[in-house]
Amino acid sequence: MPAQDGPRTRSASIWDVARVAGVSQQTVSRVINGKARVSEATRARVLEVIAELGYRPNRLAQALAGGPVRSVTVLTSDTALYGAAATLRGMEEAARTAGFSVGISVLERDSAQADIALRLNRPGEAVMVIAFDDAGVRALRALPADVPVAAAVERRPDDGPDDPWQAWLDDRAAAAHATRYLLGLGHRTVHYVAIPSSTSVLPQRTQGWQEALRAAGRPVPEPLTGGWSPRSGYLAVRSLLADRSVTAVLCGNDDLALGVMRAAREAGRDIPGDLSVVGFDDSPPSAYLNPSLTTVRLDFEGLGRACFGLLHRRLDPQNAPAVPAWSEPELIVRESSGPAPA
C-alpha cells in the first residue's frame, strides 16, 4: 500500500461530503438531521457519500453551532457506593441508547459551590445530579438557573410542589415495610443504624422506620448514626449489642449491615437466632453473604434511566419518548432475619 496521499489525512467534514456529493454543505446538514425537505434522490446520494467517506458529524461543532443537545454531564458523589454507582449505570445506559454522550464529574465531600460551574463544558450544558448525599444536594443547588437539569434525589421535598425534574425511590415506605416485617416476626422493637443525611431534616428511611414503630405502638429507640462503610456500622452497634434485648437491627444500607453482622459475630450473637439484621439496597454481594442478607431491593438503575428520561423530556418535549417507570422497593427476605428469640 502506498503512503498516504496528503501530508495529514484530516477526517472528513461536512464540506467534503458536500463537495463529493455535488451539493451544498447545508443540504448535507439537512440530511444528517433529517430536518427540512430534501428530495429522496439527493438524500440517498448524500447518505451514500457519507458512508463512503466514513463521515461522522463532529459533536463539538454541532453543539457549538446551537444544534440539539446531545450530551449530558452527570454530577455524582462517591461512586464507590453502590447506590450512586448503580444509578450512574442506569443513566449512562439510557443516555447512550438515546445517542447522548455522557460526561461524569465526581463531587468531593468538600467541593466548593463555585467549583460546579467549572465542571461544565459550556454554559447551559445539560446535567444530571445524583443527589443522595449532602455533596450532591449542594451541587444541585449551586447549579446556575439556566442549565437544564434532572436529578435523582433521596426524597421528595416536603415543602412546595414537586419538582417535576426530580426522581426518587420511596425510601420511606420501604423502611416502614421492612420495620413492619421485623415486628411481624415478633420483635419488640427495631433499632436503626442510619446513613448520613442529605438534608437537615429527618431522612426518609429514618422517618419510615419511626412511623412504623409509632403506628405499632412500639418504643422508638434513638437512631444510631453510621457512615456509609461497614466499619462505621461495626463501630455504631458494637456497644449496643451487649444488650440482649436488642433483637432486630435495620441498617441504612448493606455495607452498614455487613459491619453490624461482624459486630454481632464478635459479640457472640447468632444471626438470625439471637439477632435479625436487615439491610437496604440489595447490593450484589448480599445474596452470598454468610448469612445471606435480608434487604430492601432498590431499583437504582431504573431510577437512573428514568432520570435521563426526565432530562430528555425537558430538553425536547416534542420528541422525547415517555419517561420509563422504575420498580418499587421490594423486601428480599434471606437468612439474616428470623423470629424473635423466645
Next chain:
Amino acid sequence: MPAQDGPRTRSASIWDVARVAGVSQQTVSRVINGKARVSEATRARVLEVIAELGYRPNRLAQALAGGPVRSVTVLTSDTALYGAAATLRGMEEAARTAGFSVGISVLERDSAQADIALRLNRPGEAVMVIAFDDAGVRALRALPADVPVAAAVERRPDDGPDDPWQAWLDDRAAAAHATRYLLGLGHRTVHYVAIPSSTSVLPQRTQGWQEALRAAGRPVPEPLTGGWSPRSGYLAVRSLLADRSVTAVLCGNDDLALGVMRAAREAGRDIPGDLSVVGFDDSPPSAYLNPSLTTVRLDFEGLGRACFGLLHRRLDPQNAPAVPAWSEPELIVRESSGPAPA
C-alpha cells in the same frame, strides 16, 4: 429586583471580556492561555474583567478551534465489576484534577467494532480504555490509529516491545505469590477458579498460578472456568467440593470467592478448617465477610491514575507531570485461609 436588562442573558463570551477590558479578543485569549507575551498591566486588567463578568471559556469552542486537548473519553465494560469501577474512579480523579473533563461510554458485551468511532465526540478525541476483558480489548483494537489513547490492560503483551501507552498490574506474580502462600500452609496443591480471559492466550492469573505449582513440583489441576459473578463461582466448584482432598481454592476475583464460600458452606466444609479460600482484588466487602476473605489487593485506582498520566504525557510531552507510580499487588491474609487439614 428589576427584570433582566436584555431579552436573554447569554453568558459572557471572550468578546464581552475584550470589549469591557478595551482590548482585542485575541489578547484575552492570550491571557487565558498564559501563552504569548502580554504586558503585566494588560493581563491584570483582563483578569479583573474576567472575574467581574464571571467569564468561563467555552471548552467546546476551545476544542473546536484546535486548542489544547482537555477532555478524555473512557471506554469501559461493565462498571458493576469492582476492578473496572475502581480503575474508572482513579482515571476520573486524575483527569479532573488535571483540569480535564471526562466522558464515559460503557461497552456492551457484543458492541460492534464500527460502533466505537461513534462514541467519540470528534475525530482524534483522546481516549482511555479499560481493557480487562474481551470487550475492552476489542475496543482498543478497533480504535482508529489517529486517536491518542492510553489503556489499562490485563497483561503486558508477550510478543513485541511493550506498548508505552499501556499500564497493567502484575497479576501473574500476584497469583504465583498467593499460590505459594497456600502451598506454604501445607496444602498439597491449589485449585483455581478462573475469570473469563481477555485474550485467546492463557490469562496472567492462571499462568502465575500454574507456574507456582510447577515450580513447587505439585500437580496442576485443570483450572475451573468461572464467570465474574458469585453465582458462577458457586456453580463452578459445587461438584469439586465433594472431594475432600481439595483443600485450597484460589479464585480469579472476590466475587467468585464469595460463591465458592457459599458452596463450601452447603457442602459442609469448614473455612478455613477444611478448606482455604483466597480471592483476588480485595473488593470492599472482603474484610467484613464471614469469614473475612484472604485476597490479593490490587491498586486499581492507582492504575487508573497512572493510565491518565500516560495519556497526559502522550498529549503534552513537554508539560505533563511524571506518571504516578501505583502499588504492587499485595496479599492480604485474613480468616478464610489457614493450614491444611491434618
Next chain:
DNA sequence: GATCGCGATGTTATCGGTAACTCTTCTCTG
C-alpha cells in the same frame, strides 16, 4: 539619524457545524 529587532496587540482566517434568509423551479389556481 535611519534601520533592525522584538515585545505588545490588533486583524483575519478557520474549526465544523446550524439557523435564517434567499433564490429557483414547478405546480396549482383563477
Next chain:
DNA sequence: CAGAGAAGAGTTACCGATAACATCGCGATC
C-alpha cells in the same frame, strides 16, 4: 396565461474560541 405558494437547494451570518500574520512603538546598533 399570470401569479401565488411551496418544495428543493444555495448563501450568508454566527457559535466561541485559536492560530497565523500584520502592525505599531521604541530602544539598540552602525
